Amino acid sequence: MIGLLHVHHIAIICQDYAVSKRFYTEVLGLEIIREVHRVERQSWKLDLALQGQYVIELFSFPEPPPRPNRPEAAGLRHLAFAVSDLDATVHGLAAHGVASEPIRVDEFTDRRFTFIQDPDGLPLEFYEA
Structure with missing residues (x-):
């Protein structure tokens, strides 16, 4: 046995950081734990919680490739x-x-x-x- 305890977080890369930040915080109501701008990577990282439990890392990167296709795509x-x-x-x-x-x-x-x-x-x- 390798000793898994629980899922720690889910990482999501977004196309438009401001739009996704608003969606996850204002529409879904997730709480901001911390927000960091990583200048060297031209990237934002937003840690979000649901009822006090850390659940999502929201990232922005310059020009990420689009998702292949709907839920049936591999991954x-x-x-x-x-x-x-x-x-x-x-x-x-x-x-x-x-x-x-x-x-x-x-x-x-x-x-x-x-x-x-x-x-x-x-x-x-x-x-x-």
Whole structure:
């Protein structure tokens, strides 16, 4: 056994730092832990928390390549957040101009879920707990 404890964080590279920072902090409500401008790399690094737990590193780099294609591209498929009230989540997202896909039901758990895209097209799932 190699001794894994838990997922420490998820790193996301964005195209437009200001737009993504606003999306993750103002729309999704993640808390800023620290924000660092790394001059030598022409890059911003924003550490974000959810209910006090460090979860996302948001990076900017000059001209990053685009994501290959939707959730079926090789690599990270999507990032999922548990929510207590999916209807309220969808309504709150819509109030910020964020469209969600139609709500679906997980055929194995009977739980409801939906997807949105972040400003760079990264699929984000909201799964009703």
